[in-house]
Amino acid sequence: MKKRLIVSIGFLLVGLFGCSTQDEETINKSEEPLKVVTTIAQIADAVENIGGEHVDVTSLMGPGVDPHLYNAVQGDIQTLDQADIIFYNGLHLEGQMGEIFEQMEQDKTTTPVSENIPESKLLSDPESPTITDPHVWFDISMWSYSVEAVRDDLINIDPDNEESYSQNAADYLAELEALDIYAKERFEEIPEESRVLVTAHDAFNYFGKAYGFEVVGLQGLSTESDYSVNDVQKIIDLLIDRNVKGVFVESSVSDRSINAVVEGAKEAGHDVSIGGELYSDAMGEAGTEEGTYAGMFKHNVDTIVEALK
Incomplete structure (x- = not known):
């Protein structure tokens, strides 16, 4: 209506x-x-x-x-x-x-x-x-x-x-x-087994295919999608199995779902932290480097590398 x-x-x-x-x-x-x-x-x-x-x-x-x-x-x-x-x-x-x-x-x-x-x-x-x-x-x-x-x-x-x-x-x-x-040169700093990108929703599938990352989002392609306790547990199991130490929040999406993953992993004895904030569906403030396409993209690359290498 x-x-x-x-x-x-x-x-x-x-x-x-x-x-x-x-x-x-x-x-x-x-x-x-x-x-x-x-x-x-x-x-x-x-x-x-x-x-x-x-x-x-x-x-x-x-x-x-x-x-x-x-x-x-x-x-x-x-x-x-x-x-x-x-x-x-x-x-x-x-x-x-x-x-x-x-x-x-x-x-x-x-x-x-x-x-x-x-x-x-x-x-x-x-x-x-x-x-x-x-x-x-x-x-x-x-x-x-x-x-x-x-x-x-x-x-x-x-x-x-x-x-x-x-x-x-x-x-x-x-x-x-x-x-x-x-981007390709920087991602060489991350061991292949650690190239797992966990975010709130599936905004990074093209990114993952282009640069060799396994991409996991709690929600689907649209943030209108919801997630379940089972979805959270699957990601926790993946983090433990692959020994992934960092997950990422998104600038345009609530961090509630990712915080649920972090807390669940800790309860399971696996220490994982927020690796940083990525720009997904929106860019940064006008007048900043992240407010440009190139600056936004470079920010994401550098943030992912520093968290996962």
Whole structure:
């Protein structure tokens, strides 16, 4: 009922503010930058790096915000309505906003950046094979497809600045490639048997596949999922069996479930500690290193290495 009410409010506001159909070939004939709205900050970082001075970017979901549970408010609808172009992740990451995107795409370019990724590279939920894992930004080789989707749509809507977008995207992709190499080199410091990443929910499966980690989350792909005492015990048994000394909390997810694992392991005679906080569905504060995609990713790499090596 709450979701329907929010969507209804959204549609009403769209009508009030008037989503007039845009001619994408004539947008940005003035000197004004494109108004770009994204859902998660990871996408906003790509847009800012590729668009440079030609874009004015607003990200709806800031630090500590869980996109799985996020409901758009009235101000978000107005912000989306006034955008020239909208980028969102897709794959049901922004599960409460699907109908809003459907409404917006009738009048303006509204792009799920994950659509560029080959389907063969996507992972599914082991317990629900029809559900696709949306956390694609944790495999840099896959996230590069999303970066290219941003580049291509900016060029489509603003062809006068194609050269700038293309060069900025090339520079950004080169930065991501260097980051990928950095991660692989650092993870060599962790013994193979200790490469077990225990977190609150399954946000790191692409990460684990890319870098050789066994990834275990108490909750499923979405933080809407719950967990049982049996789930906690299975993880405790794994920690003891593999002699894993560190587990991780997430910046956008309650630490209640991970604390249950730590306490249960101690009761079983196995000393395990919180290895640090990882950024999963959200990045850090704007203006900090962790508030950028590269800084967030590097923070996670360094935190995991220091806890598990």
